[in-house]
Amino acid sequence: MADLTQHPGRVNDIQASYMAQVGRKRLYSGITMLVFVLLMISGFNLASSRNGGSFWGGIDNFFDYPSEVVAEAASKAAEMPAHFATYFPALLETVNIAAVATLIGALMAIVLSLLSTRGLARFPRLIGLFRRVMDITRAVPEIVVALILIFVLGGGPVPAMIAIAIHTAGALGKLFSEVNENASLKPLEGLESVGANWTQRMLLGVVPQVAPNWLSYALLRFEINIRASAILGFVGAGGLGYELKVAIQWGQGRFDEAGAMFIMLFLTIVFFDQISSHYRDKLVHGAKGKE
Amino acid sequence: MLRIENLTKRFGSNSAVDNVSFTVDKPMMIGVIGASGAGKSTMLRMLNRLNDATEGSIFFNDHDVTRLQGKAKREWQSECAMIFQQFNLVPRMDVVSNVLHGTLNKRGTLATLFNLYPTEDIHKAIEILDRLGIAEHAPKRAEALSGGQQQRVAIARALMQDPQIILADEPIASLDPMNAQIVMEALRRIHEEDGRMVIANLHTLDTARRYCDRVIGMRQGRVVFDGTPEQLTTGVARDIYGAGAGFSEAATSTEIEALNTPEAVPA
Numbered sequence: 001m002a003d004l005t006q007h008p009g010r011v012n013d014i015q016a017s018y019m020a021q022v023g024r025k026r027l028y029s030g031i032t033m034l035v036f037v038l039l040m041i042s043g044f045n046l047a048s049s050r051n052g053g054s055f056w057g058g059i060d061n062f063f064d065y066p067s068e069v070v071a072e073a074a075s076k077a078a079e080m081p082a083h084f085a086t087y088f089p090a091l092l093e094t095v096n097i098a099a100v101a102t103l104i105g106a107l108m109a110i111v112l113s114l115l116s117t118r119g120l121a122r123f124p125r126l127i128g129l130f131r132r133v134m135d136i137t138r139a140v141p142e143i144v145v146a147l148i149l150i151f152v153l154g155g156g157p158v159p160a161m162i163a164i165a166i167h168t169a170g171a172l173g174k175l176f177s178e179v180n181e182n183a184s185l186k187p188l189e190g191l192e193s194v195g196a197n198w199t200q201r202m203l204l205g206v207v208p209q210v211a212p213n214w215l216s217y218a219l220l221r222f223e224i225n226i227r228a229s230a231i232l233g234f235v236g237a238g239g240l241g242y243e244l245k246v247a248i249q250w251g252q253g254r255f256d257e258a259g260a261m262f263i264m265l266f267l268t269i270v271f272f273d274q275i276s277s278h279y280r281d282k283l284v285h286g287a288k289g290k291e
Numbered sequence: 292m293l294r295i296e297n298l299t300k301r302f303g304s305n306s307a308v309d310n311v312s313f314t315v316d317k318p319m320m321i322g323v324i325g326a327s328g329a330g331k332s333t334m335l336r337m338l339n340r341l342n343d344a345t346e347g348s349i350f351f352n353d354h355d356v357t358r359l360q361g362k363a364k365r366e367w368q369s370e371c372a373m374i375f376q377q378f379n380l381v382p383r384m385d386v387v388s389n390v391l392h393g394t395l396n397k398r399g400t401l402a403t404l405f406n407l408y409p410t411e412d413i414h415k416a417i418e419i420l421d422r423l424g425i426a427e428h429a430p431k432r433a434e435a436l437s438g439g440q441q442q443r444v445a446i447a448r449a450l451m452q453d454p455q456i457i458l459a460d461e462p463i464a465s466l467d468p469m470n471a472q473i474v475m476e477a478l479r480r481i482h483e484e485d486g487r488m489v490i491a492n493l494h495t496l497d498t499a500r501r502y503c504d505r506v507i508g509m510r511q512g513r514v515v516f517d518g519t520p521e522q523l524t525t526g527v528a529r530d531i532y533g534a535g536a537g538f539s540e541a542a543t544s545t546e547i548e549a550l551n552t553p554e555a556v557p558a
Contacts, residue, residue, distance in 0.1 A: 011421045015414050018387055018429050022406070022413065029405065 105168025137170030393451025439470025
């Protein structure tokens with residue numbers, strides 16, 4: 001062996017310096033743990049003191065509402081299939097809003113992400129600007145955008161769609177640009193060497209590398225958007241959310257309908273989750289097969 | 292000591308390892324040779340229980356380890372260390388932590404999560420690194436080391452396990468000739484000084500001949516040669532690799548000494 005010379009003194013030095021390093025690391029992780037625990041305790045106490053009621057006093061009643069919903073829905077189980085049929089069009093509207101919003105938002109996100117990734121950006125000086133644009137679209141809650149648009153355009157699915165698309169553009173844009181950062185620049189250099197313009201380099205050099213990850217983030221966002229579009233129904237954007245808002249109020253005796261809607265929402269999410277994982281697998285394994 | 296009986300591994304309709312049997316009576320250094328896809332890796336992985344055997348059994352000290360499960364299986368794995376071609380270290384952790392991973396089977400999950408290894412273990416890890424000549428790299432991240440150094444870290448992790456057997460799956464296939472020699476000499480020294488059994492998959496005949504006490508040749512999942520390095524003639528090697536008369540091992544030799552033999556120089 002090249003360096004087999006044994007120096008007991010040298011080994012002791014290395015051991016001592018490594019032990020000092022370990023001691024420092026343990027101290028840091030101990031302090032981190034302590035800060036974490038203290039933050040948890042103080043955060044909980046703050047939230048509890050700002051709360052209108054008492055957390056420990058109210059926790060006993062936590063399950064009262066769901067149990068009443070379940071009990072009432074169970075007692076009218078026979079009417080469930082009829083409710084499914086009644087609310088199916090509303091569900092379609094909700095899914096429709098989510099799908100269009102995801103599509104438009106993802107297209108905006110692709111443009112924004114390519115413009116704000118270091119190494120890829122068309123205008124490197126404007127990276128900061130495009131990042132701030134995405135920050136703004138993420139910072140404004142979609143329900144606020146929807147309320148403003150409903151005021152301007154009147155109630156209906158279009159304001160909800162626009163509101164969700166804006167939020168999606170910012171949220172997906174950030175995720176997409178992180179994916180773009182991991183793309184190899186070598187194919188881009190190859191395309192640049194043949195005289196391709198920026199759009200050609202992006203579409204032919206970057207997109208094939210990042211498409212599977214983009215798709216998987218977009219499908220996850222679609223699931224989130226189904227839920228978001230159901231919530232926007234509460235403020236008058238139509239779809240299943242509006243029906244849910246009417247049915248879910250206490251004391252109307254319509255919990256069976258609310259239960260039916262919850263089940264439909266759950267099944268929809270499961271359905272799209274299954275579809276998305278199936279196609280994601282196909283895309284990823286297809287890419288592997290080509291290598 | 293180690294007894295393998297009719298060991299078979301099938302993937303679908305192909306047999307990767309086909310009815311392999313052999314016995315090892317005392318700790319020795321064994322080289323397993325054969326072409327790519329001959330089943331060398333699969334056999335080693337079954338010994339370590341990374342893969343399950345389809346049929347057959349592995350006995351160690353008359354104790355069947357083929358069907359162990361759960362804790363007993365992990366205990367066997369800690370007794371039978373594995374060294375991989377691509378080192379399989381955790382790249383972002385420092386060298387000593389990687390070596391200390393050799394003790395994971397003996398320590399509790401929570402203590403290892405918070406990196407709370409006993410001081411004597413840490414000292415022992417650095418002593419092992421020193422024995423392999425890389426103690427000065429102890430605090431560096433594993434990914435900062437060269438391939439030969441990383442493989443020695445992997446050997447240190449194996450030694451930290453204090454195992455009965457060390458399995459090495461193509462330990463020098465990703466290394467340059469100088470580092471390959473350092474790693475093979477380290478494995479040989481571990482066998483001679485500690486008396487541990489070493490089983491290494493090798494892809495060069497001269498390495499097997501030079502460092503091993505016994506050579507097992509595999510072809511298409513079967514053992515086609517089992518003998519001493521002296522019995523491993525060029526004719527036998529042609530059989531093992533299914534090669535024609537044009538086969539000359541010096542043409543691809545990675546041994547530095549092979550440069551001095553006349554056949555290595557292309558005519």
